[in-house]
Amino acid sequence: MKTWFLTGASRGLGAVWTNAILARGDRLAAAARDTTELEPLAEQYGERFLPIKLDVSDAEAVRAAVKTVEATFGGIDVLVNNAGHMLTAAVEEATDDQIRAQMEVNYLGALWTTRAVLPGMRARRSGRILQVSSLGGLLAYPALGIYQASKWALEAVSESLAAEVAAYGIHVTLIEPVMFPTTLMTQSPQSAKDPAYAHAHEALYAGAASSGFSPGNPATTADALFALVDAPEPPIRALFGTGGLEAVRTEYAGRLASLENWDHVARLAQGHTSDDQ
CATH class of the missing domain: 1.20.5 (Single alpha-helices involved in coiled-coils or other helix-helix interfaces)
Incomplete structure (x- = not known):
C-alpha cells in the first residue's frame, strides 16, 4: 500500500486520480483550494483518506501540510503535483498579477511541495515525484506563452532535480497531457482581449482545430499514472495521449x-x- 500526496485533487484529472488511487486501496492525502467535493470520499474511505485545504502558492502552508501528511500516514511515497490553471493571453495582454499567479501556482507551487517532501524521501531513500506538465511544456503556441512558460520552468527544474536525487532512490517524472476534456480552460482566469492580438488567438484556435489531436478519455489516465508509479525505472518524461x-x-x-x-x-x-x- 502506497501513500500519495496529490494536489489539485478536486477537479479535472486530479478528481479522476483521487478516486482511482483510493479504489486501488492506497492511502491518499488530497489537497485542493476547496475540499467540498472531497467530503463524501472522507466518509467512504475513512482513515485511508485525508482531504487538505491548501493553496500551493503559500510555501509555509505547503510545508505545514506535508508535515501533517507525514505525521498522519508515516511518510509520503508518491507526490503528484497536479494543481494548476491555464491563462490564455498574448504576452502583452496578461496583467502583472495574472503573470505572477500563473507562475506561483503552476511552477512555484509544484516547487514548494517538491522541496517539502524531499527530506522524508531522502531519509527513506525512496520516492516518486510526478509533475503534471503539458505538451505545452515541450512546445509553445501563440496566446499561451505565460502558461507554457510556467510549464517550461517546471520541466527544467524537474530534469535537474531528477539528476540530483537519483542517488537517493527518488524518481522524478514529468507527465505531459496532450488533449483531455476537462474544465482546465473554462475554470481558469483569462485576460482582457486586445484587438491588436486577435490574430494570435485566431492562430491558437486554428492550430488546435488542425492539429489532429483526438481528445483522450480522462478516466483512462489513471491506468497510465499507475504504470509510471509502479515501473521500477520510470522515464523522466511521458506523454499522456496520442498525437x-x-x-x-x-x-x-x-x-x-x-x-x-x-x-x-x-x-x-x-x-x-x-x-x-
Whole structure:
C-alpha cells in the first residue's frame, strides 16, 4: 500500500486520480483550494483518506501540510503535483498579477511541495515525484506563452532535480497531457482581449482545430499514472495521449534545422571564420 500526496485533487484529472488511487486501496492525502467535493470520499474511505485545504502558492502552508501528511500516514511515497490553471493571453495582454499567479501556482507551487517532501524521501531513500506538465511544456503556441512558460520552468527544474536525487532512490517524472476534456480552460482566469492580438488567438484556435489531436478519455489516465508509479525505472518524461509525439518530432526537427542553418552565427560568436574547421 502506497501513500500519495496529490494536489489539485478536486477537479479535472486530479478528481479522476483521487478516486482511482483510493479504489486501488492506497492511502491518499488530497489537497485542493476547496475540499467540498472531497467530503463524501472522507466518509467512504475513512482513515485511508485525508482531504487538505491548501493553496500551493503559500510555501509555509505547503510545508505545514506535508508535515501533517507525514505525521498522519508515516511518510509520503508518491507526490503528484497536479494543481494548476491555464491563462490564455498574448504576452502583452496578461496583467502583472495574472503573470505572477500563473507562475506561483503552476511552477512555484509544484516547487514548494517538491522541496517539502524531499527530506522524508531522502531519509527513506525512496520516492516518486510526478509533475503534471503539458505538451505545452515541450512546445509553445501563440496566446499561451505565460502558461507554457510556467510549464517550461517546471520541466527544467524537474530534469535537474531528477539528476540530483537519483542517488537517493527518488524518481522524478514529468507527465505531459496532450488533449483531455476537462474544465482546465473554462475554470481558469483569462485576460482582457486586445484587438491588436486577435490574430494570435485566431492562430491558437486554428492550430488546435488542425492539429489532429483526438481528445483522450480522462478516466483512462489513471491506468497510465499507475504504470509510471509502479515501473521500477520510470522515464523522466511521458506523454499522456496520442498525437503529441508526432508534434514534438516535427517541432524538434525544425529547431535542429534552424540551428544548423544558423551555425555560421554560432561560429562567428566563437570567433571562427567561415574557413575554420
